[in-house]
Amino acid sequence: xxxxxxxxxxxxxxxxxxxxxxxxxxxxxxxxxxxxxxxxxxxxxxxxxxxxxxxxxxxxxxxxxxxxxxxxxxxxxxxxxxxxxxxxxxxxxxxxxxxxxxxxxxxxxxxxxxxxxxxxxxxxxxxxxxxxxxxxxxxxxxxxxxxxxxxxxxxxxxxxxxxxxxxxxxxxxxxxxxxxxxxxxxxxxxxxxxx
Amino acid sequence: xxxxxxxxxxxxxxxxxxxxxxxxxxxxxxxxxxxxxxxxxxxxxxxxxxxxxxxxxxxxxxxxxxxxxxxxxxxxxxxxxxxxxxxxxxxxxxxxxxxxxxxxxxxxxxxxxxxxxxxxxxxxxxxxxxxxxxxxxxxxxxxxxxxxxxxxxxxxxxxxxxxxxxxxxxxxxxxxxxxxxxxxxxxxxxxxxxx
Numbered sequence: 439x440x441x442x443x444x445x446x447x448x449x450x451x452x453x454x455x456x457x458x459x460x461x462x463x464x465x466x467x468x469x470x471x472x473x474x475x476x477x478x479x480x481x482x483x484x485x486x487x488x489x490x491x492x493x494x495x496x497x498x499x500x501x502x503x504x505x506x507x508x509x510x511x512x513x514x515x516x517x518x519x520x521x522x523x524x525x526x527x528x529x530x531x532x533x534x535x536x537x538x539x540x541x542x543x544x545x546x547x548x549x550x551x552x553x554x555x556x557x558x559x560x561x562x563x564x565x566x567x568x569x570x571x572x573x574x575x576x577x578x579x580x581x582x583x584x585x586x587x588x589x590x591x592x593x594x595x596x597x598x599x600x601x602x603x604x605x606x607x608x609x610x611x612x613x614x615x616x617x618x619x620x621x622x623x624x625x626x627x628x629x630x631x632x633x
Numbered sequence: 634x635x636x637x638x639x640x641x642x643x644x645x646x647x648x649x650x651x652x653x654x655x656x657x658x659x660x661x662x663x664x665x666x667x668x669x670x671x672x673x674x675x676x677x678x679x680x681x682x683x684x685x686x687x688x689x690x691x692x693x694x695x696x697x698x699x700x701x702x703x704x705x706x707x708x709x710x711x712x713x714x715x716x717x718x719x720x721x722x723x724x725x726x727x728x729x730x731x732x733x734x735x736x737x738x739x740x741x742x743x744x745x746x747x748x749x750x751x752x753x754x755x756x757x758x759x760x761x762x763x764x765x766x767x768x769x770x771x772x773x774x775x776x777x778x779x780x781x782x783x784x785x786x787x788x789x790x791x792x793x794x795x796x797x798x799x800x801x802x803x804x805x806x807x808x809x810x811x812x813x814x815x816x817x818x819x820x821x822x823x824x825x826x827x828x
Contacts, residue, residue, distance in 0.1 A: 446746065447756045448763040450736075506730045506768035508787070535701045539787070541645075541736075551641065561642045568643040573701035592703065592734070592787055 448499050450512055452543065455588050457497035457512040465495040466528070468520070474528055474604070476612050476627050477521030484520065492516060493525045494581075500595055507595035514588050515547065515581035522614040529578030529609060533598030538571040541590040546583035548613055548620065551575040558611045560622055563589060576604060580613045582620035643694050645707055647738065650783050652692035652707040660690040661723065663715070669723055669799070671807050671822050675716030687711060688720045689776075695790055702790035709783050710742065710776035717809040724773030724804060728793030733766040736785040741778035743808055743815065746770040753806045755817055758784060771799060775808045777815035 449458050467490045472481040484491070498511040518525040529550070532538070540549050542563040549561045549569035554576075561569035563579070571577040581587035612625045644653050662685045667676040679686070693706040713720040724745070727733070735744050737758040744756045744764035749771075756764035758774070766772040776782035807820045 446744075446754055446765050446767075448765060450761040450763065452761045501732075501765065501767065506732055506789070508732045508734060508765075508789070510734065510763060510765075537696075537701055537703045537790075539703060539705065541785070549641075559641055566645040566647045568645065568705060570641050570643060570696065570703075570705075572641075572696065590736070594701070594703070594789060595732075 445501075448510060450543075450590065455512065455514050455544075455586070457499065459499060460497040461500050462498040463495070465492045467492055471528060474526075474608070475520040475523050476625055477523060480521035491518060493518065494527050503595050505594070505596045508592050509595045509597075510590070510592050512588070512590055513579065514586055515579060516586060517581055517584050519615060522616070524580045524582055524613050524615060524620065526580040526613070527578055528601060529576060529604045531576040531600040531603050532573075532593070533600050534594075534596060535573035536594045536597035537573050538577060538591060538593035538597070540569045540571075540579060542567045543588045543590055545581065545585045545587035547587035547589070548580045548582050548622075550578045550580060550609060550611060550613065550622070552577075552609050552611075556610050558609065558622075560611075560613075563587075576609070578604070578609055580620075582613060640696075643705060645738075645785065650707065650709050650739070650781070652694065654694060655692040656695050657693040658690070660687045662687055666723060669721075669803070670715040670718050671820055672716035672718060679715070686713060688713070689722050698790050700789070700791045703787050704790045704792075705785070705787050707783070707785055708774065709781055710774060711781060712776055712779050714810060717811070719775045719777055719808050719810060719815065721775040721808070722773055723796060724771060724799045726771040726795040726798050727768075727788070728795050729789075729791060730768035731789040731792035732768050733772060733786060733788035733792070735764045735766075735774060737762045738783045738785055740776065740780045740782035742782035742784070743775045743777050743817075745773045745775065745804055745806060745808065745817070747772075747804050747806075751805050753804065753817075755806075755808075758782075771804065773799070773804055775815075777808060777810075
């Protein structure tokens with residue numbers, strides 16, 4: 439009865455950035471994300487050189503996709519840019535109004551959040567800083583540094599994911615490098631039309 | 634519109650173990666916890682010497698106690714014992730079936746969880762290890778080391794807290810030091826009667 443159960447313990451290897459156990463592990467390469475960047479031609483240029491870099495990878499541990507449970511994960515965004523725009527996650531909204539948070543472990547990055555009516559806010563993340571995504575807000579994370587950006591995340595397991603809105607409309611703001619520093623600017627590709 | 638909002642960023646000071654902002658900060662001293670230990674006479678002995686040590690303290694950040702939100706916090710359990718039993722948190726059940734997790738930041742400890750029908754499991758926590766409390770299970774954390782045990786926690790904000798079950802029945806197991814090492818043993822004070 440009173441034994442340690444491995445399913446109750448999830449270990450983050452804080453040197454090699456591996457999460458164990460994980461119910462999902464995934465690498466997302468540039469070819470899959472191309473259309474999410476504001477300058478797909480810059481993406482094509484990288485891809486046509488024969489390279490298809492991993493933009494980010496993540497581990498996730500989900501006990502059960504049902505109410506009351508929490509899903510946990512670890513994301514590594516590699517350093518890099520497509521044109522001026524930093525490497526980033528695809529980003530998503532939840533199907534239900536459910537919060538999420540991002541806890542910076544290593545490197546520097548940004549959490550971009552967007553309300554359903556298009557308001558954008560951002561949080562600069564570094565080790566020890568947690569960015570909070572309120573229920574109903576879409577979210578994307580961006581590596582604004584020159585090293586790996588690693589963070590831990592959690593959200594209610596019944597939240598669901600909607601990637602379609604981001605694919606169709608994008609986020610209203612993008613994060614680019616200007617004079618060697620991150621800058622949040624309007625997304626030239628953003629369409630504010632209702633879906 | 635596009636400015637950094639402090640309410641979206643919560644900072645854990647990983648040297649001094651302070652969380653900013655926090656909507657609640659609390660210190661829990663031995664006098665308040667006396668009856669939760671299996672040896673209240675050992676507690677009385679400490680208290681009658683004029684000392685009333687802080688057993689643990691925590692910070693919490695709650696945006697809103699409603700469905701979809703997540704509550705975050707930081708707990709510091711100080712090293713110490715009452716008789717053979719290690720310093721620990723009071724422990725609680727949630728009013729709704731809602732998970733919680735504990736992410737070890739510094740020191741060593743244990744997460745004890747108990748199902749409604751009295752089954753007990755435990756997870757040894759250290760930096761980088763996350764202990765998962767399934768919905769419906771009560772939980773308590775214990776400092777089994779000689780230094781501060783510090784961890785981060787999160788749970789659904791509408792979970793609610795029930796401290797009464799623990800006060801009336803305790804947990805079925807306690808964690809004591811035996812030959813210099815932590816050991817999980819039956820709680821002599823535990824009553825398995827239904828409430």
